[in-house]
Amino acid sequence: MLKPSIFKPLKPDFHSISFTAIFYKCKSMKQFKEAHTQLIINGLTHPPPSLRPIISFSAVDPSGDIDYALLLLLRTSTPPTVFLFNTTIRGFSRARRPGSLLSSVLLFVRMGVLNLAPNNFTFTFLFQGCSNCVAFDLGRQFHGMVIKNSFEMDVFVRNSIIRFYSVCGRLDDARWMFDESSELDVVSWNSLIDGCIRNGNISEALSLFSKMTERNDISWNSLLGGLVKFGCMDDAYRFFVEMPRRNMVSWVVMISGYAQNGQPKEALALFREMQTLDQEPNSAILVSVLSACSQLGALDHGRWVHCYIEKKCVRVDSILSAALIDMYAKCGSIDLAMQTFSTSRKRDVSAYTAAISGLAMNGCSEEALQLFEQMKGEGISPDGVSYIAVLCACSHAGWVEKGFHYFASMSDVHGIGLELDHYACMVDLLGRAGLLEEAEKFVASMPIKPDNVIWGALLGACRLYGNAEMGQRVGSLLVESDQNHDGRYILLSNIYAESMKGEDAEQVRKTMRRRKVNRVPGCSLIEVAGFVHEFFSGDRSHEKTEEIYLMWEEIVKEIKKFGYREETRAVVFDVEEEEKEAVIGHHSEKLAVAFGFLYTKSGSTLLIVKNIRICSDCHYAIKLVSKVFKRKIVIRDRKCFHHFEEGLCSCKDYW
């Protein structure tokens, strides 16, 4: 709340200098706007000195309002200073929204019209904008102007250019700027090293790093961050161990890196190490740990983090809130997710989106759309991510018309840019509904080039509906354009096999072998008593293997009484022929179920996370298990949740 003392009393001789003082005390956009209102009410003109703080804040502060800054800048009674232009350009450069770079450029042009000469600050900010937008041609023109105006020896300008060329993929130009420099500082080195990593030249980055004479904490963290972004977690960890001092950022980079690079177990292990060193995690680390829990379906771990947050009174911002909701939802506990959502105090678009997508993936499409409408009713604008959740809800429920309605409203009503992910949802929607021709036409009509994900969605639908003709057409293209993706070959080969084209199926498998594409092995995770256990297909490495296999035999014996017969359709390409028989019965989720039966309280719900899609045999078997043994079983596969209960599945056998 605004403190009245800032504004009162208003004296009759109040003049603009006093307002400058007031502006300097303001700490939020709201305060600034109220003070500005007072200034206008008092009939004062807009002399630039009064507006400086408000323009700076509006343009640069994360909670600012860049449009407000622009409005004021263009309305000052006397021409604005270079400083004000610089600040506003800086604001647009970091705004990262459509058209913001153009605004920076227009302001730059406007400066010229007003005969204001740009300075070194101006160019530094312009290059930031060009880097953020990867605007190579524009940046090169600014580089020309820098040379003409003799700013190229300014180390700040120079470093911003090094960074600019690096992100544009012009490592040679970046290197040239670096080598030609008479004055280099630690930032120049960090920027070039980051550029090398960005452009895939890890060895050059490491060699430069070893040549650095001055290395502060940021240099180390910068190197770690670059390696992590490039997926080189082993290298990153080596430096993490080696570095002289680790600060909070180092831990964040490593733990979030593991979480983002699909190594959630390593993320949790490092988090534990951090705790044994009595280091307090910050909220960024907790977010990453929650993300790791989501990936593993590690509900106990996730709950522990939630308790920790409450015990330590960690401030729950919108990111942390979304991460908590997402964790519960991805661990199959949609009730806890919704409870967390409804008790969270700040519900912004990300918290809503997490809840909507949680409902959607757990098969509660109706509730998901209701919540979406509620969000809009509260005046919160959806963004591109919220729409992915909405379209996903429609897709799972088979609501084609609704899906198209929302799809159209994205750009029409909310002005949100349509991205590949949204198109992929629509292809999935049509494909799942069996409208394959329409799906193919939809792809053909896309204004952006469809990527492999789009074609993959179409191919999946072909398999589901047994459309061999389209499946072969799409699949043959896909195994060429996405050569390293094992799933494409498997789908195509199965499509051939199912339409009695055994030779073609074999041909696809040969191609796959020739290209040395490895199959990602099916793997299921189950958390029992705080430990995550991992099972592969036909796995015999677990210390309780004998018991587990015996238990599964027992289970099979029982469900056979209720009509279970092993099915083979889905496993045509699962294993080499001779192994097939042995492995069908032992897909990883079955082993996980057996393990769960052995080591959890009877009657408790089992949660299993699988890395690939569940096959129809396992699906059928587990439905029966849920009925015969009166046990709720939740399996999260690559695509959606399966809540098995009383012999039925929440996916309605449609996945």
Added chain:
DNA sequence: ATAGGGTTAG
């Protein structure tokens, strides 16, 4: 009076 390189979510 302004600058640059390192961190989290849906």
